[in-house]
Amino acid sequence: MQSFAYAAPETVEQVIAVLQEHSQAGKPAQILAGGTDLLVQIRSVDGSARTIVDVKKLPETNRLEIGASEIYVGAAIPGAVLTANTDLKARLPGLVEAIDLIGSTQIQGRASLGGNLCNASPAGDTIPALIANAGRCQIAGPAGTRELPVEEFVTGVGTNALGEGELLLGICFTPPAARTSDAYLRFIPRTEMDIAVAGAGVSVTLDEKGICTAARVSICAVAPTVLLVPAAADALIGTSLDDEALAAAGAACTAASSPISDKRGTAEYRRKVVAVLCKRAAGIAAERARGSH
Amino acid sequence: MSEALDTREYKVIGSRVVRPDGIDKVTGRAAFGADLNLPGMLLGVVLRSPHAHARIKSIDTSKAQAMDGVYAVITGADFPNASETEDPALSANVMAREKVLYHGHAVAAVAATSMAIANAAAAAIEVDYEPLKPVLSLDEAMADGATIIDEQLRTAGADEASDTPTNVAQFMRLDRGDVEQGFAEADVIVEGEFATPTVHQGYIEPHACVATINEGGQANVWCSTQGHFDVRSLAAKVLKINVADLRVTASEIGGGFGGKTTIYLEPVAIVMSGKARRPVKMTMTREEVFRASGPASATKSRIKIGAKSDGTLTAMQAWIGYEAGAFPGGPLAPGLMCVFAPYNAPNFLIEGVDVLVNKPKVAAYRAPGAPQAMYAGECMMDELARKLKIDPIDLRILNAVEEGSTATYGPKFKAIGFKACLEAAKAHPNYTRQLAEGEGRGIAAGFWFNAGMQSSAEVHVNENGTVTVIEGNPDIGGSRASMALMAAEELGIPYEQIRVIVADTESAGYTNVTGGSRVTFATGMAVIQASRDIITQLKERAAATWGIEEELVEWEDGHAVPKPGVNADVQPLSLADIAGNAGRTGGPILGRASLNARGAGPGFSVNLADVKIDRETGKVDVTRFTAIQDAGKAIHPSYVEGQMQGGAAQGIGWALNEEYIYDADGVMENAGFLDYRVPVASDLPMIDTQIIEIPNPTHPYGVRGVGETPIVAPLAAVANAVRDATGIRISELPLSPPRVLEALDAAEE
Numbered sequence A: 001m002q003s004f005a006y007a008a009p010e011t012v013e014q015v016i017a018v019l020q021e022h023s024q025a026g027k028p029a030q031i032l033a034g035g036t037d038l039l040v041q042i043r044s045v046d047g048s049a050r051t052i053v054d055v056k057k058l059p060e061t062n063r064l065e066i067g068a069s070e071i072y073v074g075a076a077i078p079g080a081v082l083t084a085n086t087d088l089k090a091r092l093p094g095l096v097e098a099i100d101l102i103g104s105t106q107i108q109g110r111a112s113l114g115g116n117l118c119n120a121s122p123a124g125d126t127i128p129a130l131i132a133n134a135g136r137c138q139i140a141g142p143a144g145t146r147e148l149p150v151e152e153f154v155t156g157v158g159t160n161a162l163g164e165g166e167l168l169l170g171i172c173f174t175p176p177a178a179r180t181s182d183a184y185l186r187f188i189p190r191t192e193m194d195i196a197v198a199g200a201g202v203s204v205t206l207d208e209k210g211i212c213t214a215a216r217v218s219i220c221a222v223a224p225t226v227l228l229v230p231a232a233a234d235a236l237i238g239t240s241l242d243d244e245a246l247a248a249a250g251a252a253c254t255a256a257s258s259p260i261s262d263k264r265g266t267a268e269y270r271r272k273v274v275a276v277l278c279k280r281a282a283g284i285a286a287e288r289a290r291g292s293h
Numbered sequence B: 001m002s003e004a005l006d007t008r009e010y011k012v013i014g015s016r017v018v019r020p021d022g023i024d025k026v027t028g029r030a031a032f033g034a035d036l037n038l039p040g041m042l043l044g045v046v047l048r049s050p051h052a053h054a055r056i057k058s059i060d061t062s063k064a065q066a067m068d069g070v071y072a073v074i075t076g077a078d079f080p081n082a083s084e085t086e087d088p089a090l091s092a093n094v095m096a097r098e099k100v101l102y103h104g105h106a107v108a109a110v111a112a113t114s115m116a117i118a119n120a121a122a123a124a125i126e127v128d129y130e131p132l133k134p135v136l137s138l139d140e141a142m143a144d145g146a147t148i149i150d151e152q153l154r155t156a157g158a159d160e161a162s163d164t165p166t167n168v169a170q171f172m173r174l175d176r177g178d179v180e181q182g183f184a185e186a187d188v189i190v191e192g193e194f195a196t197p198t199v200h201q202g203y204i205e206p207h208a209c210v211a212t213i214n215e216g217g218q219a220n221v222w223c224s225t226q227g228h229f230d231v232r233s234l235a236a237k238v239l240k241i242n243v244a245d246l247r248v249t250a251s252e253i254g255g256g257f258g259g260k261t262t263i264y265l266e267p268v269a270i271v272m273s274g275k276a277r278r279p280v281k282m283t284m285t286r287e288e289v290f291r292a293s294g295p296a297s298a299t300k301s302r303i304k305i306g307a308k309s310d311g312t313l314t315a316m317q318a319w320i321g322y323e324a325g326a327f328p329g330g331p332l333a334p335g336l337m338c339v340f341a342p343y344n345a346p347n348f349l350i351e352g353v354d355v356l357v358n359k360p361k362v363a364a365y366r367a368p369g370a371p372q373a374m375y376a377g378e379c380m381m382d383e384l385a386r387k388l389k390i391d392p393i394d395l396r397i398l399n400a401v402e403e404g405s406t407a408t409y410g411p412k413f414k415a416i417g418f419k420a421c422l423e424a425a426k427a428h429p430n431y432t433r434q435l436a437e438g439e440g441r442g443i444a445a446g447f448w449f450n451a452g453m454q455s456s457a458e459v460h461v462n463e464n465g466t467v468t469v470i471e472g473n474p475d476i477g478g479s480r481a482s483m484a485l486m487a488a489e490e491l492g493i494p495y496e497q498i499r500v501i502v503a504d505t506e507s508a509g510y511t512n513v514t515g516g517s518r519v520t521f522a523t524g525m526a527v528i529q530a531s532r533d534i535i536t537q538l539k540e541r542a543a544a545t546w547g548i549e550e551e552l553v554e555w556e557d558g559h560a561v562p563k564p565g566v567n568a569d570v571q572p573l574s575l576a577d578i579a580g581n582a583g584r585t586g587g588p589i590l591g592r593a594s595l596n597a598r599g600a601g602p603g604f605s606v607n608l609a610d611v612k613i614d615r616e617t618g619k620v621d622v623t624r625f626t627a628i629q630d631a632g633k634a635i636h637p638s639y640v641e642g643q644m645q646g647g648a649a650q651g652i653g654w655a656l657n658e659e660y661i662y663d664a665d666g667v668m669e670n671a672g673f674l675d676y677r678v679p680v681a682s683d684l685p686m687i688d689t690q691i692i693e694i695p696n697p698t699h700p701y702g703v704r705g706v707g708e709t710p711i712v713a714p715l716a717a718v719a720n721a722v723r724d725a726t727g728i729r730i731s732e733l734p735l736s737p738p739r740v741l742e743a744l745d746a747a748e749e
């Protein structure tokens, strides 16, 4: 490991300025939120010198607002703050359970939603839940701010849509409509401290008769990027979310996935399990939607 | 040396006192292997082989040597010729010579002023390799035309000596009676084949040491080890130096489980310290621990058991192959000796081989060889019970060894607790508890010999009557507390008045490793004897004070008293009284004992496991686990229970998820705790324990070793529970979700 420079600007403009200065001078700079991915990567993958730009001091990345017309979650808020927020949990239970799966109590004291998304791991646990809830990335950069659906944010294994000088400020959601809820499930061989072999986030909306009128299904760890699976949603919409519909959605997830075999599981296993997770998550989301008003 | 059993009522042993090293350990003050820093100290790193099998054509260290801050760069050429040492294999494992034999094998090392410089220098060393085909499994190693790892190797113990090069380092056989006849007499025969993967002990503290050597060749080593006397003798062999020139101090140790009974870094650090004329610290990364320290053997086995319809065994047969890693010496003998040790079989034939593969040289892991062997044996006992429709505990009780039985490995058993464990299991509420939907229950037995070997102890009486015990076993499982309890019991003083010091190789008498479940038994016996030596002296001092004959004094409850009926008008003298007056009665009082302990009582266990299977994902959750074990006498019951629970946790990990995953080139793909999956706390249920106490007749308090037996039974207990829950016998470990799901799906088709 070599020497590092560290900057902790207090305004978004300053962050952008530092990032731009570095990129124009050809010097490496990297954003730090909780550091639970970044520091591990510096130690084990690439320890070369760089400037670390801490984004935890910005009001925009720390803001948490649960309004009537919009929910905004700052990108750098530690997971522990989010999982302790009962209001957020009531609105987006699946997202909060995804955050609660990250690492352990200690890790959640630092790990952020923005870090999980920007790190762009195919197995990032919150990403399917963000996509299922139609989250929209709020991005600031030299050209001002822009918005991008989460499913378009991740561009590949470890890469995202942020351009030169850009950072993620937070994620916006339209508050769930009546009889709408979500769930996220992942599979790991242990109970914690592990990486998803497969995961599925599902959001469903029911009408007064319990028929599904809208759904979003997203799966992780079965392709280079987290996928939105419209075919799985289509299998749910128009049904009462009976076993047959859930199984059809699961089958659509299997069909959409293109997993690899590695030390965490075989491709065949992942294809089977992603269907099980989708089916179960959809069942839980449906149960929650039936209970909400 | 063995001792007659003492049947008095105990005052102190058996109580759950607080361990003296506890506060420092939970507050972070305790100094472990990497915690020593010396003035001018350099940091050392090892350059490791990127190939599983290759010839080293040349090594060019010139670029590394030339770097600023680099003080020593060494290769195999800086060590005595391996073949001229007393332990060529150890020497070649510490630093490769002509060939690298596994991915991660040490080829060179650097000591520099910082890790960054040391790593950069190591990267600048140019090694020219001629890659060879790696041999990555037992089957490959034993196949006709297999690549030969060591041209010089011949099979030891083979029926017919052969001069053909081979990868089979050893063949071994144990037999009695006529198995063919036994199978012919059987009403029922079961047969099966099993496989277990390479697993690691998974101790939390990586190997670490600090070494210095001066111009006169006198060296000091501080390291994390289970036996500093062994570090001394092994390092002296590799370096061909005088044992007297090497002083080794054991740091506190963050786990070893057998894996810290050998050496890796220590000779390397000494050689570099000699070149640099500075102290050198070396610490393995977790990745290095996985790739280059000794895991436990992968195995393949075949088991066949025959019985009468009432369950009486007629014949038992086993073949077990152990992967030794890159050098001979897998735990073949103990494995074969354990596989059927709990049973009386009139006819048995147990055979096996120790086989070289291009993987790290295996090291001891709790009850070396037994978990793999008894996993296979106990799975087949389960199948036999199913086929006979006999309760699996009843089947074992019917055939269990007891006092007077001749063990498969030769000797006659003295008092042992196997039947008592089986009966306790049968009576345990967890054996009859109703299973939920999707759950299954398994039982299995475990066995381990336990070791005695050499130990020394000194007991010093301080001027106020407190006592210091000096011994030479690194404290892994609470042995300081157990030693203090035994000294307190003998001397009749409170536990709190005794301090136990684990002294270095120049300050304690020679003592074998903390291993083989031997410390409480053997070193404990030395402490008891040294305490009795003190008592003799205390009585002499009292007699001198009182002016009466020594024989007329007794030691009772921490006091010298005249024997009943002795006509002496004196007050009892406490240990503190005598200590305070020692200057006037002959000077300081110290006792000592050294012994080669014999008669370590074998340890038996019975485990009950309940599992729940997720039919759709293949995930196995252990929902209940009960460990029952004969401890002889539990000196500190909490630490006995801790051993039982720890062994269960490791055994469950071995059964469910732990395995070395290799790619086609012999590179381990999961060299970290993220993907080498030991169970975390939330993966395990509360592990219920029940200590059985059938005293070992050859120890004064009846102690048996307890550290290793606990890891033996869990593998089969879990596997048998999975069999019970699914109706399918999956005969390969680990029972990981993909493997279980595949088996479930295949059974449905």
Ligand SMILES: Cc1cc2nc3c(=O)[nH]c(=O)nc-3n(C[C@H](O)[C@H](O)[C@H](O)COP(=O)(O)OP(=O)(O)OC[C@H]3O[C@@H](n4cnc5c(N)ncnc54)[C@H](O)[C@@H]3O)c2cc1C
Residues within 6 Å of the ligand: A030, A031, A032, A033, A034, A035, A036, A037, A038, A039, A040, A055, A061, A075, A076, A101, A102, A103, A104, A107, A110, A111, A112, A113, A114, A115, A116, A117, A118, A119, A123, A124, A125, A126, A162, A166, A167, A168, A169, A193, A194, A195, A196
């Ligand atoms: C022991 C352990 C267990 C873990 N378990 C899990 C798990 O179960 N599931 C899981 O999904 N992950 C897990 N992780 C990974 C990690 O904790 C999560 O991905 C976490 O959410 C990352 O957040 P962070 O704030 O620590 O990110 P950081 O490490 O600070 O950043 C991660 C990446 O995102 C970039 N970044 C961060 N914030 C921004 C921003 N606002 N704008 C632009 N770029 C940004 C950084 O430059 C970096 O490349 C685990 C990690 C550890 C160490």
